[in-house]
Amino acid sequence: MAARVDLVIVLPGNFSIQPKITIYTAIGYEQLTSQVAITAIVGDFGYPTPANGQGNLQNQYLNLNPFVGKRFGNERFSIDATVGLDIAVGLLSREFGKVQPEYPFLQMSDQRRPIPDVDLRPRLNLTGYYRMFGLSAGYSHGLSNYAGKQLSTDALIYAHFWRVGIAYRFGKHT
Structure with missing residues (x-):
């Protein structure tokens, strides 16, 4: 299975409680897509x-991300280590695809799927900066069972997100 991030928009904010220790919060929108090959x-x-x-x-999802x-x-080289929580509000889950069976007709699927109302995801993140530019890597693990709202299954399906990105710091960067 391949996964890709189609769109992520984040509006960050932060304040310092003492030098070099910061409490952050961010609000974001995510649209995530997973792909699978159908062979039968x-x-x-x-x-x-x-x-x-x-x-x-x-x-x-609509995400609220408080973290410390x-x-x-x-000033020149720095690393931010953060721990926090993604509070992901599920907006929509949609399954769609096309299949060409052995016999000569095309089958298509386009339907809504159940999604947890809220998925709490503990998150760890590291961002390395050179002056105001940075590279970020993180991991979050969802606590909601995505199969929980589906009938006739005992499956346990949880979200796992590896995040990699670029960062830019505005203002003073000490």
Whole structure:
């Protein structure tokens, strides 16, 4: 399965409680898509039929991200280490795809899927800066079971996000 981030918009804010220790908050919008290759279809009789296709699952969230961090380094080189929580409000989950089975007709899917109302995700993040430019890497682990709202399943499906990005600091960067 391949996953990609289609769109992430973040509006950050922060204040310092003492030198080099900062409390941050950010509000953001995420649209995340996962892709899977479809190689077979299982119909009403339970026998798999070879197929060729692709399915996509797209989830949309509104995020609130409070976190606390410590800055190590100096004006020229620094590293921000942060720990916090993503509070992700599920807006929409949609599954869509196309499949070409062995027999000559095309099957398409386009439907809404259940999504947790709120997914709390503990998050760790490191950002290394050279002056005002930085590279960021982080990980968050969702606590909500995404299969919980689906019928006839005992599956446990949780969100795991590896984040990599670029950063720019506005204003004083000590």
